Each structure stands twice: as C-alpha cells, then as structure tokens.
Amino acid sequence: MKTLITGASGFIGSEVVKSRAARFRLVSRNLRSNPIETDESDIFYVESIDSSTDWTGAFGNIDSVLHLAGLAHNKDSKPADYDEVNFLGTIRLAQEAQKQGVKRFVFVSTIGVLGRCSKEGPLNRFSSTAPYDCYSKSKLKAERALQELASKGSMELVIVRPTLVYGAHAPGNFQKLVKLVNLSPILPFGLANNRRSFISVYNLSDLLLRCLTHEQAAGHIFHACEQEPISTKDFVNKVAKGLNKSLIQAKIPPKLMKVFLTCIGKKITYDQLFGDLEVDGACSQKTLNWSPPYTIDESMKFLRNTND
Incomplete structure (x- = not known):
C-alpha cells in the first residue's frame, strides 16, 4: 500500500519523499514540478487542487493521504482564492479519499489558526482559535470541515499545525x-x-511520517515544534x-x-x-513517543550547502 502525497515537490513534501521511509504516489501538475526521480506510474496528474479537482483513479492501492499542498501567502490572491484551494480543495480531496476507503488522512494546517502571538503562555491543544489572515482562516475552515467529515465515516484524521518551518531552501x-x-x-x-517555537523541515518530515503510521495518531491535533522555544x-x-x-x-x-x-x-x-509565539508540543511527543531527531544546530548546518 502507498501514501498519496500532495505538494510532493514543495519545500516540505520533497523532504518527506526524500526519506524513502514510505511508498508514495505523488500528486503533480506536470513533470517539471516534480523533481523526485520515480516511476511515472507513481505520479497522479491534476490540473489544480480545488473544489472541482477530478480525483478519479488516484486512490488505487492507497491507504493514507498526506495533504501538504495549498495556497500560502500570496499578495495577488483574494480571500476567495484561499478558500477555494485550502478549504474547498481539501474537503473535496478528503471526501473522495473517504469514498475510496482510504484509512487515514493527515492534514498539514498551521499554528496560525491559534493566532500570531502567544500572550498568555505556550499555545496548546486547549487554546482558543484566533486565525488572523486569509491563509490561517482558510486552514481553520478546512480543519473543522475535516473533523465533521471524519465523525461521519471510518477514515482516520490527523491534523498537524507546524510552527515556522526552517531549513535549506525554505520559502x-x-x-x-x-x-x-x-x-x-x-x-x-x-x-x-522573546520566546518563539520553530521546527526544521527535517524534524517535521520525521513527525509527518510518524503521523501516517502510528496507531495512536488518529483523532489528534499535533502542534509541530521543537522541544524548547528560542x-x-x-x-x-x-x-x-x-x-x-x-x-x-x-x-x-x-x-x-x-x-x-x-x-x-x-x-x-x-x-x-x-513577539512571543511559544507552542507546547507535548502531545506529539507523548502520544507518538516522538522527539525531534535533529537539534537546531544540526539542522542549521544544512544551510551551508545553499549559501552562495
């Protein structure tokens, strides 16, 4: 069985696929957008990911989905554009996956759904939502719709909210x-x-792979961060x-x-x-028995190979 991964050629997705820790079917808009060397049969082509995407044939031999693709901060995009891709596009993908018997859906959201700053101590799973821009608002809409969808079916849902993700080639x-x-x-x-939480793309990739397979991950929202704020x-x-x-x-x-x-x-x-943006990542560490495999200094060493 394989994992269908959207955003496979992006900053985070390419690191996940590079690990070779799982078998993937990559969602791509064209060959040039996918730098990973793989058999053509492992690529599923789409025109775009939105409310009208045709997912026919995407889920054969697929038991999980890792949904990374989305519209990030773009000055030329309107609020409706964010909803079309991040909210409606996500729900269409999840609905089709559930219809086809996919076991688990891992959705990568953003810590921004809890706000831009943490003014009263670390943000945790009990913190109130406070999205502050079109991107975080569309992600929160997707989270809530996915939770409703999962409550009515057998597909397991895992939501991951990363803090700022750093690493070589980070956008x-x-x-x-x-x-x-x-x-x-x-x-x-x-x-x-101040006190801010971060996570390297190398640590986030490891966490996402754990979320795809760990028995206890289902039904949880994980805040993706390294252990100590800085x-x-x-x-x-x-x-x-x-x-x-x-x-x-x-x-x-x-x-x-x-x-x-x-x-x-x-x-x-x-x-x-x-400002402060301190996040409590204890849930992922305890539930998944996970700790970041790389220290911040080890992650930063990868920057030297990209320093022109």
Whole structure:
C-alpha cells in the first residue's frame, strides 16, 4: 500500500519523499514540478487542487493521504482564492479519499489558526482559535470541515499545525532572514529576548511520517515544534553559525523597533520578530513517543550547502 502525497515537490513534501521511509504516489501538475526521480506510474496528474479537482483513479492501492499542498501567502490572491484551494480543495480531496476507503488522512494546517502571538503562555491543544489572515482562516475552515467529515465515516484524521518551518531552501520569512544574514553583518536583535517555537523541515518530515503510521495518531491535533522555544536573537545567531557568517547583534530596544516598524506599516513584522509565539508540543511527543531527531544546530548546518 502507498501514501498519496500532495505538494510532493514543495519545500516540505520533497523532504518527506526524500526519506524513502514510505511508498508514495505523488500528486503533480506536470513533470517539471516534480523533481523526485520515480516511476511515472507513481505520479497522479491534476490540473489544480480545488473544489472541482477530478480525483478519479488516484486512490488505487492507497491507504493514507498526506495533504501538504495549498495556497500560502500570496499578495495577488483574494480571500476567495484561499478558500477555494485550502478549504474547498481539501474537503473535496478528503471526501473522495473517504469514498475510496482510504484509512487515514493527515492534514498539514498551521499554528496560525491559534493566532500570531502567544500572550498568555505556550499555545496548546486547549487554546482558543484566533486565525488572523486569509491563509490561517482558510486552514481553520478546512480543519473543522475535516473533523465533521471524519465523525461521519471510518477514515482516520490527523491534523498537524507546524510552527515556522526552517531549513535549506525554505520559502517565506525564513528565506528573508537568511538573505538578511547573508547581506548584513549587523542586525538589530541584540535585545530580542522573546520566546518563539520553530521546527526544521527535517524534524517535521520525521513527525509527518510518524503521523501516517502510528496507531495512536488518529483523532489528534499535533502542534509541530521543537522541544524548547528560542529568542529571535539566539535563532538568528544560529542561522549565522549555520551559514558560517560573523554577526553583530545591535542592542536596539524592542520598543524603539516597534515604533519604527509600525510607522512604516510593518507592525506584523514586529510581532513576528519581537513577539512571543511559544507552542507546547507535548502531545506529539507523548502520544507518538516522538522527539525531534535533529537539534537546531544540526539542522542549521544544512544551510551551508545553499549559501552562495
């Protein structure tokens, strides 16, 4: 039996497939979007993943689905676009999988469904949802619809909410941070003693593989993070070490940075760099008997091979 994996050519998906710890059927829009060497019979082609995707023939010999594909932060996308892909596209995939007798559906959501910051201690499975943008709102809609679907059928559901995922070739905010460390020997995070949770793509890949097979995973929501939170200052220092770069951290008061970033319309950036986002990942560690196989320093070493 195999796992159908969407987003297989993406940042997280390519790492999961690379592990060769399971047999996969890769969902792809064309050959060029799939860099993994595999037999053509292991690829299922679609035009797009949305509310009208034709999944006919996708689930033969498939006993689980790992759904990674989705519309992330895109300035050109409208709220309806996020719902079409992340919400309606997910539900259509899950409905078709359930009809075809798929045993387990692993959905990769986002910690953003709980908010942008953790102001009252670590976020955990009892924390109230507080999605703050189109992406996190569409993911939460998908979570709730999947839970309702799973309650009416036999397909097992596992939801994984990753914190910021870092590693070589990471997109988004981490990519911007790597570029910043490469460009500037001085950065303003010397007094950024906040607490934020992260997870490397290598650790997340290991966790997702565990979620596909572990008997106790069904029905759980797992917050994907490494064991200890870290300050932005220390995290950036580890990025610099991973890139083999010298770095000076200027001790600029966070309040001054808040005023500056707010004045230039970057309040969200301030929250991301100086606010707390501490997450409790105990559920995955206890339920799945899982701990991250890589330390943060070991994960950062992979950055050296991509440092131009």
